[in-house]
Amino acid sequence: MKAKNKFQQHVIELSKTLPKITEPQKRWAYKHCFNHIGKRNPKGEITCLECGHKWNGGNSPLADAVLGCECPNCNTQLTVSTTRQRVFKETEYFGVVTTCGEFQVLRFFYINAYRKAGQPIKYTCTEVVQRWxxxxxxxxxxxxxxxxxxxxxDLWNLSTDLEIRTPHRSHDISPAKYYHRQRFIPKVHRNGFNGKYHKIAPFDLFRTILTNPKAETLLKAGQYALLKHFVYSSTRNIDNYWNSIRIAIRNGYTIEDGSEWCDYIDLLRYFGKDLNNPTYVCPANLKSVHDRLVAKKQARLERERLAEQRQKARENEERFRELKAKFFGISFSDGAIEVRVLESVDEFFEEGKAMHHCVFTNDYYLRPDSLVFSATIDGKRIETVEISLKTLKVVQSRGVCNSSTEYHDQIVKLVNKNKNLISRRLSA
Incomplete structure (x- = not known):
């Protein structure tokens, strides 16, 4: 693509002055970017796929597979693989961090290894991307x-020229290795970079500390986990946490997990805590207080959800009474177990909450052909019983978490024995 402005034209002019990759750089890349394979055949012969040398590997295939071996010809440390495969192809990326003019430059090379048993390995190396x-x-x-x-x-057309291109995910290359000798522009050093990337891709790190003074501060303050989080998080704005970050830095508090700490600050904000208080911002055990606040928030949200659900259900109280009022007051007992009909939406709510089932959440109180009872012993809920008003049969009788209790058969028998109380109300 043709350069569209002076900035891009300047980049293209400088790109043409970059030196070609050197032979020492290539050798380093080939050595460190690939696994070096020794092919063992069923007879125990090992072939070095680097130089093609073959020798008798003895009777220790398991040890060779775990520890590898060294080629006696080229002295390459090999990973031994027992296979009948003869041709091995492998592709990797290799990166070089350098400078050109006033620019920080990342160069990426597409390298291929072609191995065939009995022949020296063939490598190719082609530059495919430069990031300026x-x-x-x-x-x-x-x-x-x-x-x-x-x-x-990333299927490159290697016959095309290096030109200005529109950004694409194929340009976000994570090479197998970066060349160990690297050069940096002065401003990168001035903004806190000391040669360590802290598990951040070089391009992302350089661009961030050159454009965001707050990220530069995090790097200089040693808040590497937090810096990495903000570099890669697309949902969080560092400005929303900056006052708390300053408190942490001022108190010498190093954040070990950027994501969890930001989640924790969000929880503090949700509960209306003072985000400028070091006691809150710099917890001794981040995971413990984070998990405690998560549980507290979940409990509050659950209460709010149930309250909202209960309020909506109360709006159906009149409809419930129209359907079931004639059954109110029905109760019976065998001396130990008492069974009584649920007579309000609130009673359905309390029954579902205590028994941990869906008699309330699934709106059983609005089912016209269903009548629900609560079976108790000495006031303690044992099972919830649903009866069909069409057949007068027990549809289900459930204990806590929909389980069956030791009283199940006794409860069902008691309900069946008193079905006439329901039939009378139906015919009334």
Whole structure:
């Protein structure tokens, strides 16, 4: 794609001055980006797929598979694999962190390894992407074209030129290794970078500390976990947490888990706590207080949900009475077990809450052909009984969490014995 502005034109001009990858860099990449394979055949012969040398590996295939071995010809440490496969192909990316002019540059190389038993390995290395970062954080991408594919988005057309390209996820490369010798522009060092990436991709780290002074502060203050979280979180704005972050830094509190700490601050905000108080902001045991507040919030939300549900249900109280008022007052007992009809929506709520089942949440009180009783012993709920008003048969009788109790058969027998009380009300 043709450069559209002076910034992109400048990048292209500088890109043409970048040196080609050196032979030492290639050798380093080939050594560190790939597993080096020794192929063992069923006869115990090992073939080095780096140089093609073959030797008798003896009778220790298990030890070789675990510990590997060293090729006696090229001295390469090999991972031994017992297989009949003869051709091995592998592709990886290799990165170089360098500078050009005033820019921080990340160069990415597409490297291939072609191995065939009995032949020296063949490597190829082609530069496919360059990511340019100006001192003010402005970026540009120089890359080759990609071939059309529904399966692979990084299928490069290696015959095309390196040109300015529109950003695409194929340019977000995570190479197997970055070359160990790296160069950085002065502003990257000035903004707190000391050579360690703290599990953040170099491009993301450089761009963030060059464009966001608060991220620069986190890096300089050693709040690496929090920095990583804000670099990769698309749902959180660092400004919403900045006052609390300043309190943590001022009190020498290092945040070990950025995501959990931000969740914790959100919970403190939900409960109206003082987010400028070090006692809250800098807990000794983050996980413990976080989990406690999560449980507290879940309990509150559950209470609010049930209260809302209960209020909506009360709006159906009149409808419930129209359907079931004629059955109110029905109760019977065998001396130990008492069974009585539920006579209000609130009683359905309390029954469902105590018994941990859905007699309330599934609106049993509005079912025209259903009548619900509560069976108790000495005032303690034992089972909830549903009777069909069409057949006068017990549809179900459930204990806590829909279980059956030791009194189940006795309760069902007692209900069946007193069905005439229900039939009289039906015919009244």
């Amino acid at each position: 970062i100006a001192p003010n954080g402005r970026t540009a991408i120089v890359a080759r074209l990609r071939c059309m594919s529904i399966m692979y988005y």
